[in-house]
Every structure is written in structure tokens, then in C-alpha cells.
Amino acid sequence: MTLFSGFVVFLVLTVALLGGVLVTGFRARRKLHIPLVVLYLASMGITIYFAERMGAGIDVYTAGKIAHVHLTIAKYTTFGYALPVLSGVVTCFRPGFLKVHRAIALLWVVLTVLALVTGIWMGLAAERPE
Numbered sequence: 236m237t238l239f240s241g242f243v244v245f246l247v248l249t250v251a252l253l254g255g256v257l258v259t260g261f262r263a264r265r266k267l268h269i270p271l272v273v274l275y276l277a278s279m280g281i282t283i284y285f286a287e288r289m290g291a292g293i294d295v296y297t298a299g300k301i302a303h304v305h306l307t308i309a310k311y312t313t314f315g316y317a318l319p320v321l322s323g324v325v326t327c328f329r330p331g332f333l334k335v336h337r338a339i340a341l342l343w344v345v346l347t348v349l350a351l352v353t354g355i356w357m358g359l360a361a362e363r364p365e
């Protein structure tokens with residue numbers, strides 16, 4: 236498996252798992268929702284691993300401002316995943332917290348899409364060694 240095909244395979248799997256996380260969350264299927272969250276986060280981690288290995292051979296800063304934008308969004312989004320997870324755990328014990336969990340979870344979905352779009356933009360804009 237090449238780095239690029241690994242990235243594409245795990246990106247598609249991650250998007251499918253995110254779909255499953257959202258559907259099971261909105262349908263209140265907790266017993267499926269929580270394992271899917273675990274698989275989603277693991278699959279996202281593998282996708283990031285492939286993306287970083289692909290980026291290792293190029294100087295991403297040659298892409299200009301978009302490199303700083305992407306790296307900042309990606310860093311805060313990745314480490315910030317503790318928030319939807321924590322709010323989800325609290326929701327298990329305090330159902331009144333559901334609205335807060337929903338707002339945080341959906342915000343993180345938007346941040347993740349932004350990280351993906353800016354990452355692809357950066358990868359395409361960066362200069363490649365001859």
C-alpha cells in the first residue's frame with residue numbers, strides 16, 4: 236500500500252465512521268454510538284499518520300499562509316477532541332448535558348472538515364522536490 240492509497244482508504248473509512256457516529260448520536264443508539272466514536276478516532280489517527288508521512292518529503296511552508304492556517308486548525312482540532320469526548324461521557328450520566336454535547340460535537344465536525352480542506356489545499360500548493 237502506498238502512502239497516498241493508505242491515506243485515501245483511511246480517509247474514506249473515517250468519513251463513513253463519522254456518518255455512523257452522527258446517525259447513532261441523533262437516533263440515541265448509545266450502544267453503537269460509543270464504539271463507533273472509538274473506531275472513528277482510531278481511523279482518523281491512522282489517516283493523520285499517512286498524511287504526515289506524505290508531508291514529510293515536502294517543505295509545507297512553501298505553500299505560504301495556508302500552511303500556518305492548516306497547522307493551527309489541525310493542532311487545536313486534534314487535541315481539542317478531548318472536548319466532544321468529555322461532553323459525551325458527561326451526557327451518559329447527566330442527560331441534561333445533551334444540548335452542550337451536540338453543540339460541541341457539531342463544532343468539532345466543522346473544524347475537522349476545515350482541517351481536511353486546508354490540509355489538501357496546503358498539500359497541493361506546496362513545492363515538491365525535483
Ligand code: HEM
Binds near residue numbers: 268275321337340344
Ligand atoms: C467525535 C465525537 C462525538 C461526536 C461527533 C458525537 C456526536 C453526537 C451527536 C450528534 C449526538 C446527538 C445529539 C442530539 O440528539 O441532539 C450525540 C449524542 C450522544 N452522545 Fe455523542 N458524539 C461524540 C462522542 C461521544 C462520546 C465519546 C460519548 C460517550 C462516551 C458520547 C455519548 C453520547 C450520548 C450518551 C448521547 C445521547 C444519546 C441519547 O440521546 O440517548 N458521544 N453525540
